[in-house]
Amino acid sequence: MHKTLFSALACAAIAATSTAQLVIDPCGPAVFGTPLGNTDLGNLNFNVTEVSQVCLIPNPAGPGYLGHATVKKIGATDWDVLSFTWAGPGSAPTVTTDCDALNGTADEFQCSLSWDGLATVLDCGTGNPNSGGANRPILATRATPSGPFTVVGLLGGSFPATAGYYDPQLGHFDIDRDGTLDDVVYWAAASGGISAGKLNRTTGAVTNVITAIAPQTQVPGFQFCHSPTPQNDSIGITRGLYFSVYALNTGSDAHYFPGEAMAHYLTAPTAAYALFDDGTSWDANPGILKGNAYYARAVAGYGDPLLIENFTLSSCSIAAATGGTVTHFGFFPLSLSSATMFCAVNYGFSMLPTPLPPSFAGLVGWGNLCVAPSFSLGVAPANSEFGLGYSLPAGLPTGTLLAEAVALNIATTEVFISNVAILELR
Secondary structure, three states, X not given: OOHHHHHHHHHHHHOOOOOOXXXXXXXXXXXXXXXXXXXXXXXHHHOEEEEEEEEXXXXXXXXXXXXXXXXXXXXXXXXXXXXXXXXXOOXXXXXXXXXXXXXXXXXXXXXXXXXXXXXXXXXXXXXXXXXXXXXXXXXXXXXXXXXXXXXXXEOEXXXXXXXXXXXXXXXXXXXXXXXXXXXXXXXXXXXXXXXXXXXXXXXXXXXXEEEEEOOOOOOOOEEEEEEEEEEEOOOXXXXXXXXXXXXXXXXXXXXXXXXXXXXXXXXXXXXXXXXXXXXXXXXXXXXXXXXXXXXEEEOOOEOOOEEEEEEEEOOEEEOOOOOEEEEXXXXXXXXXXXXXXXXXXXXXXXXXXXXXXXHHHOOEXXXXXXXXXXXXXXXXXXXXXXXXXXXXOOOOOOEEEEEEEEEEEOOOOEEEEEXXXXXXXX
């Protein structure tokens, strides 16, 4: 969701602004250093005046990445979407024409990209010929991961029928727990939280709607959540969810939930982790690659995206009666993709009374140890990602274990400690 759409709301809220600040949980994902503006995907390299959204996936045809962005082109007064290819950090994007036919007059916004590069959803303003004369999201598809998209139509079925900007984003997980992976669309809900539903790519119909993120009312001055963006593993399955929280006095800030949707976890906390307090800036609509989060950032207008490098661990929920495969995924920033790491996932039944920084072992690093150790399992990361999988038998008691990943960079002896996630036997 871009800031200009809510300028009137923001102005009206100033009079009621509280002095409370955003609280960064010491047991959230480790954020490396101070996030900075990233010129790779900035205005100059796109040859535009503003970038208010970025979406990134690994190129299914390899190498590099495919991306979509919402931009304000030179001389334009409205927002348009564009497509691009990108070799990765340290390089400039190459703009393509794949999304050009999706633009019309007035605003287009939040152009998502499915894990396989074959589908996109986006908000369309009243001047777009595909929007039916109202602000409505549309679905478009293509047969290969390159080339122009063809419009399927409006998102329908159980998707809200009222006009508005919804920040639609595409995920990929078993939303109805029938053993089959589903195409999923996330959106900013009228409740102030984030919803998710199963998407039919052929018709645009949305079904099986669940709560992905509950309204984050624990945030002082909370107004609403927006900008949902999935964190996918190397084969495109959604393991975590980034989004933004707009609150009085603190602007719009990046948050992370260690799972695909809160509704899939009976005992998971309803509060997500704030990644970074960026003052009153508007951080939104990120592109996510492993532990790299490229958040569009607005102060007076949109400048270069804010790169938040972080180390996350996903949660897992299985049925205690039937057992199943426990799967946790950890994601490092791309800057550590070639590093030699030793990793372990620590399980425990309780939190430490006081979080311990890595210096407790005489080392330096990022994050805090929060879970009282019970046992741990070692894993081997590759390309900024690791997956831990093992089977549990049927008939176990229901309950929850806390989980936290710890990693050591062998070359630098730096320690990285993730957020606290959970293993739920429901």
